[in-house]
Amino acid sequence: MTAYVCGRCGSLVERDARRCVSCGRPWPALFGLRPALDRVFSPHVSFAKTLALTLVVIYLAMTLVAQKTGDVAGGGLERFTAGPLTLVRFGAMYDKLFYAGDWWRPITACLLHAGVLHVLFNVVALFQIGPLIEYIYGPARFTVMFLASGVAGYLAGLPFLAFTVGASGAICGMVGALIGYGYQRGGAYGEAARRQGIQWLIYVALFGFLVPGVNNYAHFGGAAAGYLLGRVFDIRQMNRGRESDGARLAALVCMALVLAACGLAAYSTLTTDR
């Protein structure tokens, strides 16, 4: 028989208890779902690193499809860059289709990259800052911040660039979260984290203004969203051992949204003639 503990105070509770007798928390055993949540949000699996590897796999798969269909961006290194048609089929952010009802494009576009350097740059950045944010906030809130920043970036960039892909906005969100963390933590360590984050954003800005075709609005929209969440999400939660049930359920909703968005992208590609 499984023993269930209250998610707030840790007292033993009945599986279907409506309220914890010790602290009054409603549905303290979360309908018996907590052991399953503990398995999903295991401290032994890095969500950030898994996500970075997933982005590489998606890139390779898309490149393969692009080469099979002959829709590549050009010669040389560009042979490993999917052409616009393939990008749209895989779920690139494209304003016309977004306004025509493809609401899921800001989600799927976060998983796609146009070019070897683009994916390499983002994956290296994610490998560097992702595990740090995951350590500070926990994997569930990392997941929520990543998706929210990515989508916020695309929505901020929407009026300025018609066609975009990349996890850059979401990764800038991680930098924003580091700055938010610095403010929240305070002291010398918080100051150092804040300075590091601001320095990275300056590099991103320089890069964005020097290299053509970069959607700076998406970068800064993502950074702003990450910063807000980094300030709002309580950093003491991880010191107390683990993330709240609410954070974990929110992360599951985000993952379900990503899966639904990928499903809709596949459905739309298979059913429309584009």
Ligand SMILES: [Zn+2]
């Ligand atoms: Zn309790």
